[in-house]
Amino acid sequence: MLVRLTVDPxxxxxxxxxxxxxxxGGTVLFAGTVRDASSAxxxxxxxxxxxxxxxxxxxxxxxxxxxxxxxxxxVAILHRTGRLEVGETSxxxxxxxxxxxxxxxxxxxxxxxxxxxxxxWKKEGFRSGEAHWVMGP
Numbered sequence: 502m503l504v505r506l507t508v509d510p511x512x513x514x515x516x517x518x519x520x521x522x523x524x525x526g527g528t529v530l531f532a533g534t535v536r537d538a539s540s541a542x543x544x545x546x547x548x549x550x551x552x553x554x555x556x557x558x559x560x561x562x563x564x565x566x567x568x569x570x571x572x573x574x575x576v577a578i579l580h581r582t583g584r585l586e587v588g589e590t591s592x593x594x595x596x597x598x599x600x601x602x603x604x605x606x607x608x609x610x611x612x613x614x615x616x617x618x619x620x621x622w623k624k625e626g627f628r629s630g631e632a633h634w635v636m637g638p
Contacts, residue, residue, distance in 0.1 A: 502564040503577040506551055506621075511579050516595035522574035525597035527604035531612050533592040535585045539625055541633065546626040549582045549591065555620050556580070563614045571607040573598045578611060580621060591623075 503519045513530055520528055535547050564576040577595040585591055594611040598604040615621075626632045 502561065502568070502575070503579070504557060504560045504564055505579045506553055506556055506560075506582055507579070508581065508583040511581055511590045511593050513590070513593060513595075516577040516579060516593045519577045520575040520595050520597040522597045524599060525574045525604070526599050527601035528595070528597040529601075529604040529608040530593065530595040531608050532590050533612070535587050535589050535591055537587045539635075541625060541627070542631075543628040544587065544625050545628050546584055546586050547591065548584050548624040548626065548632075549580070550622050550624075551580070551582050552620040553582075559619045560615065563611055563618070566614065567596055567607040567611050570610070571596075571598055571603045573603065573607045576607075576611070578615065580615070580619075582621070 560578045564578055567573050567576050574597045579593040581591045594608050596607045624632050624634045
C-alpha cells in the first residue's frame with residue numbers, strides 16, 4: 502500500500518506503476534482535479550489543509566478496507582495539501598484487482614471514504630478575491 506500527503510504535484514504514473522501486478526486484470530485510477538466553478542461561484546484555486554497524523558492513519562485504514570473487502574492486489578492513495586490551481590490533481594485513488602468490477606468498486610469505496618472520514622479541508626478561492634472554507638463531503 503502506498504499512502505501519502507504531499508505539497509508536491511501528484512503523478513498518476515507513479516500510482517499506476519505502484520499498483521501494477523501480474524495477477525491483476527483490472528486497474529482503476531481515480532484522479533480528482535480542481536474545477537473552475539462551485540455552487541458558490543467561479544473558482545480560481547483551492548487551498549488544502551490536513552491534520553497530517555490523523556489523515557495518514559485514516560488513509561491507511563481506508564486502504565486496508567479496500568484490501569480486505571475486495572481481492573485487491575495493491576492500493577495507492579495520494580492527496581495534495583497547499584494551494585492548487587484549476588486543473589491540478591488534488592487526489593489519486595488507485596487499485597488493481599483480478600477483475601474490473603472489483604477494481605472499480607474498491608476505488609469508488611476508497612474515494613468516498615476519503616471524502617467522508619479523512620481530516621483534509623479545502624478553502625475555495627474565487628475570481629472575486631473572496632475565499633471560504635468548504636464544509637462536508
